[in-house]
Amino acid sequence: MKYWLMKSEPNCYSWADLIKDKKTGWDGVRNYQARNNMKAMELGDLAFLYHSINGKEIVGIMKISKLYHPDHTDATGKFGMVEVKPLKALKKFVNLAEIKANPKLKEIALIKQSRLSVCPIRKTEWDIICKMAEA
DNA sequence: GCCAACGTTGGC
DNA sequence: GCCAACGTTGGC
Numbered sequence: 400m401k402y403w404l405m406k407s408e409p410n411c412y413s414w415a416d417l418i419k420d421k422k423t424g425w426d427g428v429r430n431y432q433a434r435n436n437m438k439a440m441e442l443g444d445l446a447f448l449y450h451s452i453n454g455k456e457i458v459g460i461m462k463i464s465k466l467y468h469p470d471h472t473d474a475t476g477k478f479g480m481v482e483v484k485p486l487k488a489l490k491k492f493v494n495l496a497e498i499k500a501n502p503k504l505k506e507i508a509l510i511k512q513s514r515l516s517v518c519p520i521r522k523t524e525w526d527i528i529c530k531m532a533e534a
Numbered sequence: 535g536c537c538a539a540c541g542t543t544g545g546c
Numbered sequence: 547g548c549c550a551a552c553g554t555t556g557g558c
Contacts, residue, residue, distance in 0.1 A: 408544090430542095430553075452544060495545080514543050514552060541554080546547105 402520040403436065403446035404509055405461070405483070414448055414458045414488065422484045425517075426470045429478055433517035437481050438467045446483065447520065447528065449509065456494035457528060460486045489532035503527055 405425065407413065417423055428434055440446075444463040450456055465482030473479075498504050504527060508518035520528075 406544090432553090455545075512552090513545075513550095516543085536558090538557090539555085541552105543552085544550100546549090 401439070401441065401444045402522060402525040403440065403444060403463075404449055404457070404518050404520050405446050406449045406451045406516045408452045409450045409454050410452070413450065414485070417448070417459075417461070417483070417485045418488075422464055422482055424465075424470075424480050424482050426472050426480045428470070428480065428516060429473070430516065432512075432515055434478050436515075436517045436519060437479065439519075440467065440481050442466060445486065445525075447525075454492075454494075455496075456492040457489060457498075457532065458492050459488045460534065462486045487534065489534050491532050493528050493531045497531060498528070501527065501531075 428437065440463045442463055446461045446463065447457045448459045448461055450458055461483040463481055464484045467479045467481050469476065470478045470480040498507065499510060504524055507524050508515060512518060
């Protein structure tokens with residue numbers, strides 16, 4: 400079981416949209432590193448949803464419900480996507496300032512590689528954030 | 535294969 | 547709106 404963090408601008412696609420849709424194909428990724436992370440995902444892996452730009456906080460937990468497959472919005476055929484389902488909303492959203500303020504989360508990919516939209520999360524990091532979120 | 539130019543992301 | 551960080555593209 401692996402853990403991930405996936406970013407989305409809430410203006411573009413938010414947790415509320417995901418709840419409404421029940422599931423969604425994570426299309427539109429056009430970055431190789433992010434793509435490779437999606438390729439490495441397995442069914443049942445868990446991922447935080449992070450609202451970037453407008454929000455800057457982790458709002459919920461999603462479950463990977465479909466393995467990596469072609470993204471039909473990509474004409475070049477180089478990129479793919481996974482499908483995710485909402486698992487549960489966090490009781491307390493965990494914002495970027497709190498994450499940065501926690502010395503145990505110094506190495507988290509969200510900060511280290513701030514532009515990467517799909518990044519791995521260590522089990523220890525996952526547990527710390529869950530605790531902060533009272534999830 | 536290198537590197538300059540350019541584009542994008544995302545925090546501030 | 548600015549800018550730093552980083553990824554991509556294309557000329558050589």
